[in-house]
Amino acid sequence: MSPFAGSRIVLAVSGGIAAYKAVEICRRLVDAGAHVVPVLTAAAQRFVGEVTFSALASERARLSLFDDDDPIPHVTLGRQADLILVCPATARVIGAYAAGLADDLLSATLLATRARVVVCPAMHTEMWEHPATQDNLRLLAGRGVIVVPPEEGRLAGGDEGAGRLAAPEPILAAAADALAIGDAASSGDMTGLRVLVTAGGTREPIDPVRFVGNRSSGKQGYAVATEAAVRGAKVTLVATVQRPLPASVDLVLVETAEEMRTAVVDRLPADVVIMAAAVADYRPAAPAAEKIKKTGEARTITLEPTPDILAALGRGTGAGILVGFAAETSDVLANARVKLHAKGADLIVVNDVSAPRAGFDHDTNEVALLDSAGGCTTVPLASKRHVARAILDRVVALRAAR
Numbered sequence: 001m002s003p004f005a006g007s008r009i010v011l012a013v014s015g016g017i018a019a020y021k022a023v024e025i026c027r028r029l030v031d032a033g034a035h036v037v038p039v040l041t042a043a044a045q046r047f048v049g050e051v052t053f054s055a056l057a058s059e060r061a062r063l064s065l066f067d068d069d070d071p072i073p074h075v076t077l078g079r080q081a082d083l084i085l086v087c088p089a090t091a092r093v094i095g096a097y098a099a100g101l102a103d104d105l106l107s108a109t110l111l112a113t114r115a116r117v118v119v120c121p122a123m124h125t126e127m128w129e130h131p132a133t134q135d136n137l138r139l140l141a142g143r144g145v146i147v148v149p150p151e152e153g154r155l156a157g158g159d160e161g162a163g164r165l166a167a168p169e170p171i172l173a174a175a176a177d178a179l180a181i182g183d184a185a186s187s188g189d190m191t192g193l194r195v196l197v198t199a200g201g202t203r204e205p206i207d208p209v210r211f212v213g214n215r216s217s218g219k220q221g222y223a224v225a226t227e228a229a230v231r232g233a234k235v236t237l238v239a240t241v242q243r244p245l246p247a248s249v250d251l252v253l254v255e256t257a258e259e260m261r262t263a264v265v266d267r268l269p270a271d272v273v274i275m276a277a278a279v280a281d282y283r284p285a286a287p288a289a290e291k292i293k294k295t296g297e298a299r300t301i302t303l304e305p306t307p308d309i310l311a312a313l314g315r316g317t318g319a320g321i322l323v324g325f326a327a328e329t330s331d332v333l334a335n336a337r338v339k340l341h342a343k344g345a346d347l348i349v350v351n352d353v354s355a356p357r358a359g360f361d362h363d364t365n366e367v368a369l370l371d372s373a374g375g376c377t378t379v380p381l382a383s384k385r386h387v388a389r390a391i392l393d394r395v396v397a398l399r400a401a402r
């Protein structure tokens with residue numbers, strides 16, 4: 001499993017000759033399943049053109065606080081990131097970050113984030129060894145910033161010494177560790193809990209080659225399963241799609257609502273059940289055994305209701321904390337509150353699937369968390385992994401309140 005799968009990473013590139021090595025890091029992160037947004041300083045662009053990063057990354061390179069479609073690009077980038085990787089980090093960028101200066105997009109994004117930050121310094125030996133640089137890095141490390149120290153080796157201009165950017169492997173390893181730690185406050189807080197998660201849209205066969213389905217990608221459910229595993233839970237994921245996953249998660253692949261129901265019920269009791277799957281509400285009543293042939297005539301397919309897995313769990317016992325999802329396109333909160341009570345859930349994660357960049361198939365999501373005691377928390381547009389963290393924070397709080 002790639003530790004980067006589904007994560008959203010801001011690759012912050014500052015202006016040193018090592019900027020060309022950030023191109024390789026960008027490509028490797030994207031290959032490993034990360035969504036990478038490059039942010040380049042003006043000096044970085046003198047070493048490597050924005051087009052190179054835009055072509056390799058998941059989004060075009062971002063260059064300016066002011067010439068951007070988004071009026072607050074630093075806030076959006078900072079909020080949505082799971083990780084900011086400053087690579088290479090020049091003495092100037094390290095100094096600005098330590099001092100809390102926000103005079104360009106890169107340094108403003110560093111101040112506007114609560115995500116983990118990994119800094120990879122690269123500079124000439126004199127600058128690296130200067131007490132100002134060393135003091136700044138100590139200050140940053142004390143604030144939880146992860147520093148990947150430079151190596152000794154050939155530097156720009158033919159010099160030799162300490163200050164060469166670390167190799168890709170230690171940089172990628174530090175980035176993976178930073179993602180795994182997640183929010184330091186929550187690491188390990190689900191240790192030993194049995195967590196059952198569902199993900200993806202069910203497929204209800206019409207005939208051997210066709211099905212009734214929906215647009216769910218399973219990304220949010222996979223993010224929840226991954227986060228729960230990182231926080232120490234023993235996770236079973238019942239899913240209709242296959243995506244990268246930590247090896248510790250027990251994956252059960254199913255296709256239909258009925259198969260999902262059986263897989264879930266067979267694995268109870270659990271301490272927490274999170275039904276992120278988009279389960280079909282109806283299925284063809286009599287799927288054909290052979291491929292249905294084209295006749296040119298109109299055709300009617302009779303649909304019958306599927307079992308409502310969440311509602312059945314809400315009426316029974318053994319599901320511990322029960323979390324449902326609600327995909328809505330209008331009267332979002334009102335509809336979700338009705339679902340919360342009708343299904344007997346402890347928490348409903350509601351998303352407006354018609355909102356831009358939220359819901360089905362996107363890497364980002366924007367949700368509200370409604371609980372049965374009347375509480376409502378909103379999670380602004382962020383990566384699905386970040387949303388997963390917010391959901392699990394509420395689950396841990398609900399368990400503590402019981």
Ligand code: CTP
Nearest residue numbers: 275277279280281307308309310324325326327
């Ligand atoms: N769900 C379920 N079994 C079903 C249908 C839905 O367990 N047969 C679960 C989903 O996994 C989700 C929650 O119920 O956690 C709400 O799903 P959603 O599709 O938003 O609502 P529905 O109950 O299907 O209601 P409607 O389609 O009318 O909005």
